Structure formats: C-alpha cells, structure tokens
Amino acid sequence: MFETRRIRTRVLLQVLLTVLVVPFVFPLVAMVQGSLKGAGWANYGTVLSLPLLPGFFRNSAIIAAAVIAIVLVCTMTAAFGFSKLHIRGKEFFFWLLLACLTLPGVVLLAPLFATVTRVGAYNSIWAVILPVAALQIPFTTLLARNFVDGIPNELLEAARVDGANTVRTFWYVLVPLTRPIMAAILVLVFINSWNEFLLALLFLQTPDHQTITLVPQYFVGQYNNDQTKVLAAAVLTALPVVIAYIALQRYFERGLAAGALK
Template sequence: MFEARTTRDRIGLHVLAVVLALPFLAPLVVMVSGSFAGRGWSNYEKVFATGVVGTYFRNSLIIAVSTIALVYVVTMLAAFGFAKLRIAGKEVWFWLLLAALTMPEAVLLTPLFVTASTFDLYNEHIAVILPLAALQVPFTVLLARSFFQGIPSELMEAGRVDGASILQVFWRIVMPLTRPIAAAIVVLTLISAWNAYLLPLLMLNDPDRQVVTLLPSFFTSQYTNDQTGVLAAAVITAVPQIIAYLSLQKYFERGLAAGALK
C-alpha cells in the first residue's frame, strides 16, 4: 500500500486532496452562503412557512426506507448467489444484470408511466419505489458480489460440515460479515432515493404524496424566481443525507474499498 513517508510527501498529498475536493465543495459553499443572502435565517423560515416540509419529508422517508430495504434484500441474495453458489449460466445472468446500468432513467419514464397507469399504481409511492430499487440494484450487486467473493469459502464449508443448510450458512455465517458493504449499500441507496426528482415528479401528482426534492419548486414559477428560497430548501433537503453519511462513514468507506477490490 502506498504510504507518504516524508513531510514533503504528506503535504503534497494534502494539497492534492484539497485541489481534487474543491470542485465538489465549491457548489456546496455557494448553496449554503446563498441560502443566507438577504434575510438570513428568515429564508429558512419562509421554507417552513409553506406548511409542506413535514409532509414532504415523511413521503421521502417512506420512499427512501422502502427502497433501501428492497435493494438490500435483493442485493444480498443476488450477490451471494453470483459469488458463492453453483448456478448454471450465472455469469450470463450477471452480465445481463450489469447491462441494465447502461439504461438512463429518462429513457424509462414513458414505459414506467404507462405501466403504472395500467396497473392503477399512478400517484402511489410504490410507483416510485420499485423503479428506484430496480435502477440501483445492478450497481449494488456489482459491489456486493466482489465483497462476497472475498469471504473465504472455507467458512461456508465448515458450516455445511456441521449440518447447516445453505440458508443457515448465509444467515448465520455470511451475513454477520457484511456490515461494511451493507453500510455502503444503505448510503448509496439513500442518496439515490432521497435525491430522486424525475420519477416523483412524473408519478406523484397529489401534493400530499410529493417529496422533498420538489420543495424548491415553491419558490419558482412563471412570475417569481426566489433563489434564496430555492437554496434554503436545497440545504434543508440535503441535511438528512449528510447526517446519514457521517453516521456510517467508517463502514461506508470500508464497504466501498472491499467492494471495489477483491
């Protein structure tokens, strides 16, 4: 593993890290500083004065938690099967699954809308949850499969020798070892589900079912363009993701590293 042994090397690495981080930090700094422009904290008060913040947060939480649970269950089972089980043609199925990564969300909006309308799911949270989970699963399976491949097969064989079924091996031996990759899956799925905009905009027409990413729209219309309100709403929307990442940061980084490298 690369290690900076001298003070000069460490300073160089820190400078490089700062330079690489600046393009990502600059928009956040502009967003936060802009949200206080003019009236300061009053910009946040007018966001809460809309009366929909609680409703939108509740709806986003329902969608995010449901999507995370669905993605987690499907990813763990699929990754375990692709990595450790002998399944005929599993590599073909795996690459077909990865092919789904090439499908942009915008291309799928029309068929998803038609499907939701046909099955009477329009204006229901499930019409957003299922597509979000389906779009996230290929990437999370790719990460988790690499992680599962790094778990020694001898542990599974020992469990089988002791009389455990394959489901017992999966639940009692393999799953306790997956906390790092589980944290990575939770954070990545939370970001994707919480930031979803196109699908909720298309599928959820009822104001009582809309989500926090639509909150800034209260401050833009044909005749108004309140940018301080938009930025304040954006900051409020981003807070749960920041809290989740900081809470799971250690496991998230370990999970990404373990999932990216076998």
C-alpha cells in the same frame, strides 16, 4: 511509489486533494450563501413554515426506507447466488444484470410511465420506490458479489456439514460476514433514494405523496421566482444526507475498501 513520510510528498498530496475537492465544495458554499441573501435566516423560517413540509419529509423517509430494504434483500441474495451457489448460466445472468448499468435513467422514463399507469400505481409512492430500487440493484450487486467472493468457501461447507440448509447458511454465516459492505450499500442507497427528483416529479402529482426534493418548486412559478427560498429549501433537503454520511462515513469507507480489496 510515493513515500508519505516525507514532508514534500505530504504537501503535494494535500495540494492535490484540495484541488480535487474545490469543484465539489464551491457549489455547496454558493448554495448556502445564496440562501442567506435578502431576508437572511428568515428564508429558512419561510421554508420551514410551509404546511406541507412535514409530509414531504415523511414521504421521503418512507421511500428511502423501502428502497433500502428492497435493495439490501435483493442485493445480498443475488450476490450469494452469483458467488457461492451452483446455478446454471449464472455468469450469463450476472453480465446481463451488469448490462443494465449502461442504460441511463432518462431512457427508461417512457416505458416506466407506461407501466406505472397501466398497473394503476400512478401518483403513489410505489411508483417511485420500485423503479429507484430496481435501478440501484445492478451496481450494488456488483459491489456485494466482489465482497462475497472473498469469503472462504470452507466456511459455507462447514455450515452444510453441520446440517444448515441454504437459507440458514445465508442468514447465519453470510449475512454477519457481509456487514461492512451492507453498511456501504445502505449509505449509498439512502443518498440516491433521498435525492431522487426526476421520478418523483414525474409520478407524484398531489402534495400528499410528494417528496422533500420537490419543495423548491413551491417557490418558483409564473409570477414568483424567489431563488433565496429555493436555495434554502435545497439546503434543508440536503441536511439529512450530509448528517447520515458524516455519521456513517467510517462504515461506508470501510465497506467500499473491503470490497475493493477482496
């Protein structure tokens, strides 16, 4: 076991962490440097002057907010049911849910496209919201259930003794105690939903419904391939995610650590 009080150990840990971080930081630095080549900051001005940009931001924000709401409601109710309620065959359904984690998203594109076109949701933001939310729920349910397992059953039994039904027990007892893991899930789902590209590219065809992740395609075409504008658009797309993570970093780490310990 490492003794972090020693200077030598701290130096070794610092070197190890630096080596692990460099592969992730290098592409970000290269992206920012590439976005400033040629016209420099004027590249960002060109991207910001795109008339459709505010609509792209709005659509991405709507999709992210809707996905977060759906995932939080489904995840917390599912975690409560799998962990604290007596439901016949719940372990079978839980492992069936976890089996969905083994399916890559690309495999689901064909059936998703067929389903979306059949129900008439093609070229609407719901064609992105519902699949993205569904793909998030198995993993977030796993995180939330591990956290809920650590909540003493005596608290829930005391609420029932006081006359609270299942809904009131969930809302007034479980939800306040699970705020750390809910914060972690919120950050995780926001990052994934804001950065969604493949489903948005497949299902959103008109600019009125497209998201911010599709902005770079407006600077790439048959006779135009301005990589500096593409990189500038990528930087602007990533800024909300970076800001949100920095602002909620401590809640995200606290929630994941609490879920792991529990």
